Amino acid sequence: MAALSFLGFLVLLLPLTLLLLLYLIVRPKPVRIPIKDRHVFITGGSSGIGLALAHQAAKEGARVSILARSGEKLEEAKQSIQLATGIEVATYSADVRDFDAVKTALDEAGPVDVLVVNQGVFVPGELEVQSLDEVRLMIDVNIIGSFHMIKAALPLIKKRQNGGPASIALMSSQAGQVGIYGYTGYSASKFGLRGLAEALQQEVIADDIHVSLIFPPDTETPGLEEENKRRPRLTSIIAASSGAMKADEVAKKALDGIKSGSFIVPCNSEGFLLSIATAGLSPQRSVLMAFVEVVAAGLIRFVALCFQWNWYGSIEKWHAQGKTGVNHADL
Amino acid sequence: MADLSFLGFLVLLLPLTLLLLLYLIVRPKPVRIPIKDRHVFITGGSSGIGLALAHQAAKEGARVSILARSGKKLEEAKQSIQLATGIEVATYSADVRDFDAVKTALDEAGPVDVLVVNQGVFVPGELEVQSLDEVRLMIDVNITGSFHMIKAALPLIKKRQNGGPASIALMSSQAGQVGIYGYTAYSASKFGLRGLAEALQQEVIADDIHVSLIFPPDTETPGLEEENKRRPRLTSIIAASSGAMKADEVAKKALDGIKSGSFIVPCNSEGFLLSIATAGLSPQRSVLMAFVEVVAAGLIRFVALCFQWNWYGSIEKWHARGKSVNHADL
Numbered sequence: 001m002a003a004l005s006f007l008g009f010l011v012l013l014l015p016l017t018l019l020l021l022l023y024l025i026v027r028p029k030p031v032r033i034p035i036k037d038r039h040v041f042i043t044g045g046s047s048g049i050g051l052a053l054a055h056q057a058a059k060e061g062a063r064v065s066i067l068a069r070s071g072e073k074l075e076e077a078k079q080s081i082q083l084a085t086g087i088e089v090a091t092y093s094a095d096v097r098d099f100d101a102v103k104t105a106l107d108e109a110g111p112v113d114v115l116v117v118n119q120g121v122f123v124p125g126e127l128e129v130q131s132l133d134e135v136r137l138m139i140d141v142n143i144i145g146s147f148h149m150i151k152a153a154l155p156l157i158k159k160r161q162n163g164g165p166a167s168i169a170l171m172s173s174q175a176g177q178v179g180i181y182g183y184t185g186y187s188a189s190k191f192g193l194r195g196l197a198e199a200l201q202q203e204v205i206a207d208d209i210h211v212s213l214i215f216p217p218d219t220e221t222p223g224l225e226e227e228n229k230r231r232p233r234l235t236s237i238i239a240a241s242s243g244a245m246k247a248d249e250v251a252k253k254a255l256d257g258i259k260s261g262s263f264i265v266p267c268n269s270e271g272f273l274l275s276i277a278t279a280g281l282s283p284q285r286s287v288l289m290a291f292v293e294v295v296a297a298g299l300i301r302f303v304a305l306c307f308q309w310n311w312y313g314s315i316e317k318w319h320a321q322g323k324t325g326v327n328h329a330d331l
Numbered sequence: 332m333a334d335l336s337f338l339g340f341l342v343l344l345l346p347l348t349l350l351l352l353l354y355l356i357v358r359p360k361p362v363r364i365p366i367k368d369r370h371v372f373i374t375g376g377s378s379g380i381g382l383a384l385a386h387q388a389a390k391e392g393a394r395v396s397i398l399a400r401s402g403k404k405l406e407e408a409k410q411s412i413q414l415a416t417g418i419e420v421a422t423y424s425a426d427v428r429d430f431d432a433v434k435t436a437l438d439e440a441g442p443v444d445v446l447v448v449n450q451g452v453f454v455p456g457e458l459e460v461q462s463l464d465e466v467r468l469m470i471d472v473n474i475t476g477s478f479h480m481i482k483a484a485l486p487l488i489k490k491r492q493n494g495g496p497a498s499i500a501l502m503s504s505q506a507g508q509v510g511i512y513g514y515t516a517y518s519a520s521k522f523g524l525r526g527l528a529e530a531l532q533q534e535v536i537a538d539d540i541h542v543s544l545i546f547p548p549d550t551e552t553p554g555l556e557e558e559n560k561r562r563p564r565l566t567s568i569i570a571a572s573s574g575a576m577k578a579d580e581v582a583k584k585a586l587d588g589i590k591s592g593s594f595i596v597p598c599n600s601e602g603f604l605l606s607i608a609t610a611g612l613s614p615q616r617s618v619l620m621a622f623v624e625v626v627a628a629g630l631i632r633f634v635a636l637c638f639q640w641n642w643y644g645s646i647e648k649w650h651a652r653g654k655s656v657n658h659a660d661l
Contacts, residue, residue: 028643181534
């Protein structure tokens with residue numbers, strides 16, 4: 001009986017010791033990043049998640065700038081925010097693939113407190129049949145475009161008025177946590193953002209700049225409508241494992257994550273599990289989250305292996321049915 | 332006493348149940364990919380890890396082709412392999428950034444059994460000071476170049492003579508498992524290969540093609556010598572957590588991994604721990620490795636958090652001493 005109570009005591013002591021150790025070692029430290037009365041600069045801000053972010057940031061009292069390619073869509077976005085919130089956002093027209101245009105826009109916009117690198121394109125397709133132009137487009141806009149934005153913005157973030165912690169937030173995707181059928185180009189581009197972000201955080205922490213990666217699932221945007229026309233059937237089968245969200249919901253999660261300086265920002269419960277599975281060597285500022293990551297890691301890896309069993313099973317079944325090559329979503 | 336023996340019984344039963352469950356669910360299934368008398372096509376094959384791979388594959392009886400940009404280096408590589416093994420490898424000169432050139436080379440080389448996408452460039456530097464040309468170079472060669480190679484090679488792999496399981500192996504890096512100071516572009520490019528590989532494996536498994544990602548640490552190659560001249564001091568401090576290896580050793584690990592169809596191929600013990608930490612949603616064919624991943628995951632995440640504590644501590648200390656942009660002491 002004494003043995004059991006001793007065992008029980010150990011069972012309680014272990015998690016408490018872990019919590020204590022984590023409290024001592026967790027770095028970087030947590031941070032709060034306010035957006036009220038601060039300059040929030042959002043790329044891809046004229047539609048989808050970017051537009052929703054602009055709406056919400058404006059409503060919370062931030063000074064908002066949005067960047068996109070189409071002057072017309074920018075104007076519509078500006079009107080829609082004015083109508084909904086009474087606030088006027090600044091608009092800048094530029095293609096993120098053009099560094100000089102981006103630099104000009106940022107210099108005009110002035111010092112930045114929160115940079116949201118949100119532009120992105122996605123065109124699904126099996127690599128075997130996808131055009132390389134589409135692959136290069138995704139790499140150029142999603143990766144190179146992000147490098148351009150950050151490089152151009154860094155001096156302006158360092159010049160921010162009234163100091164305080166700043167944020168560089170990158171819009172990734174659940175496809176940036178796991179690569180699935182039909183997403184070689186898109187997943188390559190979104191995984192790339194993670195490598196960029198992990199290294200960047202180490203480089204900019206000394207300037208009180210905090211990096212966040214947002215990982216939405218399928219989000220109901222004009223972008224998704226376009227994608228669905230091209231999506232291979234097998235992609236839909238496999239991707240059905242995670243539900244879709246509305247742009248407003250994603251924007252709220254994103255802003256919450258940015259304001260708490262979280263490095264990894266999931267948007268729904270499947271995303272939360274994905275984040276634990278892919279915690280890897282990412283920094284974690286929250287002692288509680290760190291505890292969950294350590295304690296749940298093994299179970300979540302087991303669940304991840306179950307997903308492999310399910311996905312590879314679906315792929316096998318699909319091909320056994322005699323469907324080969326390219327297939328597209330039933331319209 | 333009965334309580335304790337029951338507890339002991341449970342403690343033994345748990346791992347056994349886990350092993351059984353894993354045995355039932357682990358997918359895709361393990362595979363053996365022979366290279367003897369099969370065509371192995373290696374990019375970046377005229378130096379460093381690629382050249383070492385070519386040597387070893389030739390020695391094991393594979394028909395080897397190497398692709399690189401410089402005709403001169405290709406010729407030297409060919410001679411060195413001939414001298415060491417008596418075997419003649421085929422050489423192709425092309426820049427992986429040029430899809431048409433790559434397609435031409437592959438069409439000339441013929442059906443392929445094992446494609447090793449090994450070309451890569453690395454230029455360290457803080458993003459704040461690094462030239463965007465260097466960033467674009469790494470993305471173009473390391474990511475886009477890899478897409479070009481795979482797209483061009485897929486039809487030739489499907490046409491492979493004598494069937495059998497084929498392999499597409501991508502040379503990543505430990506910088507493709509963790510991003511560190513000075514490596515924004517290089518890590519972006521190498522992390523990208525992981526996204527490509529995870530999706531690609533799902534697309535090509537039905538053609539009996541198996542994808543492998545190799546994750547070497549710093550490897551003693553001409554490439555590393557160049558890099559060391561440019562490496563920020565803080566990068567060296569942080570990267571010192573993992574030891575360097577010789578190109579031959581990396582090539583051996585790589586070939587072993589390719590032949591066993593492993594998706595993730597670490598090269599040293601730090602790499603092994605990194606692989607468990609970053610297992611994520613990667614497929615795992617080995618029941619034993621899957622067991623290790625599940626059982627060690629929590630401890631390894633704790634170790635990873637200790638590394639964060641160490642690294643961010645180093646960064647803080649560095650800046651407290653008042654040093655900003657800095658380069659390796661020569």
